[in-house]
Amino acid sequence: MSANVTSTSPSDWKYVSEGGSSIVFSYVGAPSPDFDGTALRLRKVAHYPISPETIVSEDIEEQEDPTILFQCQVIQRLIPSEYLPRLESVDVEGPWLEELARLAEEHRPLERRAKDKIDVRRRKAVLANDLVGGSGWAVEIKPKWGFLPNPTHLSPSTKVTKSQTCRFCMHSHLKTTEGEDASLGYCPLDLYSGEEKRVRKALDVLWDAWVGSSGGVNNFKIFVEGHMLRPTTFPSSLGPIAHQVFSANAAEPSLDTLRDQVISPLLPLLLETPVLRILSTHQRNLDALDIEGLSSLWSETHKPAGSLEAAPVPPLGKGLSQPTIEELENFVDVYLEKHASMDHNHPDTADLRYYCIAYLLSATFKDCSIILRLHPAVGNTPARSSITVIDLDVKSIDRLPTWEKLDQKVVKAYAGVSQPTRCYDRWAPARL
Ligand SMILES: O=P(O)(O)O[C@@H]1[C@@H](OP(=O)(O)O)[C@H](OP(=O)(O)O)[C@H](O)[C@H](OP(=O)(O)O)[C@H]1OP(=O)(O)O
Ligand SMILES: Nc1ncnc2c1ncn2[C@@H]1O[C@H](COP(=O)(O)OP(=O)(O)OP(=O)(O)O)[C@@H](O)[C@H]1O
Structure with missing residues (x-):
């Protein structure tokens, strides 16, 4: 039976x-065996829902949050469970959620408050191990897309751009032109490279973007004893992390010294862990055709028989049903057994649904985050650290056309850049 969170305040x-x-x-309540150390x-x-997949009916189903089944049946076969949080389903009630929502509102960033709110109609939530609370500190990184696309299916108008600049760098450019916060200068291919110099550079830039945006970017966050830091121009805003990485009586460090001291313990963790490589490998493999290749396969499959080349085809993904958990499990069987031997340069129209589901799963891996946890030494227990991958949610298949449009917009906005960033994909497969 699932624990009832509403027994707490x-x-x-x-x-x-x-x-x-x-x-x-x-x-943070009174000691409780059910809830201590949980999130x-x-x-x-x-x-105001803006797309069909964000409209939720008034009757929220009573099943557990899909994330739990998805993690147990699908994700755990692709990422070793030692790198995943423990998840458990819990019951929640409307009035309890309403009160929590009321208390939370003042702590939420203004731009999030303007967009959304806790869904008080839900009756199930997820309890996870708290990866940032307790003693010590933690850094969260949202690494995003760690590969350059397979060029085979790119159109002549995008091939050069998409082969030299990674998706994240192009998207950051677009965000900046639209006045949004972006981790400009951070290239995921550096972070995923496994090369010390490049990983250090990625961390430096992430830190700088975090400070420069007063914590407004979502690619980097620091937590000290469960509190998320919001860097400001006042050095005191970084005091909690300075206290963690310097001895108590050290003089106030400069920003650069503090950055180096925070990044030093992260670097070996990131260089040694297999997690980043696992994430980028799944992202790349599951997005074997690029959205452009997927779109071409879709058009080829939906072309009316015997019609002229220019006959209209339905938009990408139209009418596709969301895969059930059983279908996703079957998908993983095929992915693990056959994907490496399939000819992705000449995809078969019979495999259209396979490639659509693959793209859906690639989106999950492109959007997850990792939490690096640094526990201090206590008594005889030495200092220890861990890396956990969070936010591995199944995406909605209804987003395929959104992703296609965003891809076109991102590349178009980048086409006019006079000095494009050159991103180096160390793990790109040799292509004949
Ligand atoms: O499309 P992207 O690459 O901008 O990713 C979205 C993220 O934007 P980002 O660029 O990381 O700031 C976006 O993050 P923010 O809301 O910007 O923090 C979400 O993660 C979104 O997924 P979902 O709606 O939570 O399922 C993400 O949408 P999906 O692409 O996963 O559908
Ligand atoms: N187990 C956990 N312990 C502590 N903090 C967590 C945990 N899981 C998530 N968080 C924090 O809550 C934030 C939101 O969670 P999560 O990333 O799962 O949300 P999301 O809305 O799915 O994100 P995204 O917009 O990236 O899709 C994370 O960025 C992280 O800071």
Whole structure:
């Protein structure tokens, strides 16, 4: 039976952070075997739904959050479970959620408050191990897309651009032109490279973007004893992390010294862990055709028989059903057994659904985050560290056309850049 969170008070849960679809709280109430060291992840809902997949009916189904089944049946076969959080389903109730939402509101970033709120109609939530609370500190990185696309299916108008500049760097450019915060200068291919110099550079830039945006970018976050830091121009805003990485009586460090001291312990962790390589490998393999190749395969499959080349075809993904968990499990069987031997340069129209589901899963790996946790030495217990991958949610297949449009917009906006960034994909497969 799942634990009932409503036996606790909403004030026992402290706001930690949030993303586009979830908000997370950490248990700070009286000692409890059920909730000590846990984090509660709740779904959000848009104030004004803008796309079909964000419209939720009034009757929220009573099954557990799909993330749990998805992680157990699908993700654990692709990422070793030692790198995943423990997840458990818990019951929640409307009035309890409403009170929690009321208490949380003042802690939420303004731009998130303007867009969405806790979905108080849900009756199930997810309890996870709290990866940022307790003693010590933690860094969260959202690494994003770690590969350059297979050029085979790129159109003549995008091939050069997409083969030299990675998706993240192009998207950051677009975001900047639209006045959004972006981790400009951070290239995921550096972070995923496994080369010390490049990984250090990626971390330096992430830190700089974090400080420069007052914590507004979502690619880098620092937590000290469960509190997310919001860097400001006042050195005191970074005091908590300075206290963690310098001895108590050290003089106030410069920003650069502090950055180096925070990054030093992260670097070996990132260089030694297999996690980044696993993530980028799945991202690349599952996005074997690029969205352009997927779109061409879709058109080829939907071309009316015997019609002229220019006959209209339905938009990418139209009418596709969301894969069930069983279908995703079957997909993983095929992916693990046959994907490496399939001819992705000449995809078969019979495999269209396979490639659509693959793209869907690639989106999950492109959007997840990692939390690096640094526990200090306590008594005889030496200092230890861990890396955990979070936010591995199944995406909605209805987003395929959104992803196609965003891809076109990102590349178009980058086409006019006079000095394009050259991103180096160390793990790109040799192509004949
Ligand atoms: O499309 P992207 O690459 O901008 O990714 C979206 C993220 O934007 P980012 O560029 O990382 O700031 C976006 O993050 P933010 O809301 O910007 O923090 C979400 O993660 C979104 O997924 P979902 O709606 O939560 O399922 C992400 O959408 P999906 O692409 O996963 O559908
Ligand atoms: N187990 C956990 N322990 C502590 N903090 C967590 C945990 N899981 C998530 N968080 C924090 O909550 C934030 C939001 O969670 P999550 O990334 O799962 O939300 P999301 O809305 O799915 O994100 P995105 O917009 O990237 O899709 C994370 O960025 C992280 O800071």
